[in-house]
Amino acid sequence: MEEARCDTGADVDAVFAALADPTRRAVIGRLAQEPLSASALAGELPVSRQAVAKHLAALDRAGLVSARREGRETRYTLTPAPLAEAMRWMDDVGAEWDARLAKLAERR
Amino acid sequence: MEEARCDTGADVDAVFAALADPTRRAVIGRLAQEPLSASALAGELPVSRQAVAKHLAALDRAGLVSARREGRETRYTLTPAPLAEAMRWMDDVGAEWDARLAKLAERR
Numbered sequence: 605m606e607e608a609r610c611d612t613g614a615d616v617d618a619v620f621a622a623l624a625d626p627t628r629r630a631v632i633g634r635l636a637q638e639p640l641s642a643s644a645l646a647g648e649l650p651v652s653r654q655a656v657a658k659h660l661a662a663l664d665r666a667g668l669v670s671a672r673r674e675g676r677e678t679r680y681t682l683t684p685a686p687l688a689e690a691m692r693w694m695d696d697v698g699a700e701w702d703a704r705l706a707k708l709a710e711r712r
Numbered sequence: 713m714e715e716a717r718c719d720t721g722a723d724v725d726a727v728f729a730a731l732a733d734p735t736r737r738a739v740i741g742r743l744a745q746e747p748l749s750a751s752a753l754a755g756e757l758p759v760s761r762q763a764v765a766k767h768l769a770a771l772d773r774a775g776l777v778s779a780r781r782e783g784r785e786t787r788y789t790l791t792p793a794p795l796a797e798a799m800r801w802m803d804d805v806g807a808e809w810d811a812r813l814a815k816l817a818e819r820r
Contacts, residue, residue, distance in 0.1 A: 684809050690731075693737065697744045697795065
């Protein structure tokens, strides 16, 4: 994934908060495959068009999607940079944990 | 990191919600290195002992830490399985995104 440049805690807060909802995760997973309109997303997910619009607005505030008008339709695209920043945090924790396990194994 | 066995959405919701706070992320990062007491954590972080206790309770509810009584002290250890599950979700999204970029590159 594309690397994020800035590393402000506030962004990571918003990303993780956005990911704490199963519908928003489903939207992100789907938009990772291709840009889609809110109607197309609502047609695939077990939630209303209105609920999808609300979740897209939340994802937009967290910087995770961007909207682009194409004719009569607005299509949403994943913005992967903030997601990459959150992943990097998780990778760092994973590396710390692995280092700890390696140290414990050495002591045995 | 250790792999999680179960894959229920509710767990992932709780994990991401728990990660949406910078103090909780700092606690997780520190506990990934070694088990610590709430007092030791409070000594290192710019928050009160009470705030640390509250965050540890939230992390415990999300299944991210486990408490163990050692003499007079309670030490907290990271429980990496739920974190690994959340990471796996992020890796899957990253793989979808990479596949999309590869397809777009092919078309050019």
